[in-house]
Amino acid sequence: MKSFNSVIVIIAFFVTYCSSPTGPDNIENSVMVTNESEQILIMNLSDNDIYFNAIEANMSALVNWAPFYSKENQIKSNSSRIIDFTEIKYYPGSKLKSGDIIIIYYWEKSDSSTTEIHTKTVIL
Numbered sequence: 001m002k003s004f005n006s007v008i009v010i011i012a013f014f015v016t017y018c019s020s021p022t023g024p025d026n027i028e029n030s031v032m033v034t035n036e037s038e039q040i041l042i043m044n045l046s047d048n049d050i051y052f053n054a055i056e057a058n059m060s061a062l063v064n065w066a067p068f069y070s071k072e073n074q075i076k077s078n079s080s081r082i083i084d085f086t087e088i089k090y091y092p093g094s095k096l097k098s099g100d101i102i103i104i105y106y107w108e109k110s111d112s113s114t115t116e117i118h119t120k121t122v123i124l
Contacts, residue, residue, distance in 0.1 A: 033120040043080040056090035057101035100124045
């Protein structure tokens, strides 16, 4: 009985360890976003390439978009990308200013019909 309990504990350890939310395959915890003086730095610390879309928060309710895959919105695994404020979609006729909230949508390439989209926000 003692060896059976030991086996159960070992299995539980490996199941917990392998599904750890902080591992390099967990996209949600492996992407960091910061405001860097007229630019936004997106760091992809995962082992997978990601794709992103940057939209000002008030504009996000008006933009109809779907995940897309191109070199322009790709961030390779374990690398970072600086995006200039000019790359951010914002309300026509306005300008980005201090205090505006930018939503960074990001996702991995998927062969299935559904794509899990994650978000991070940054305040200018």
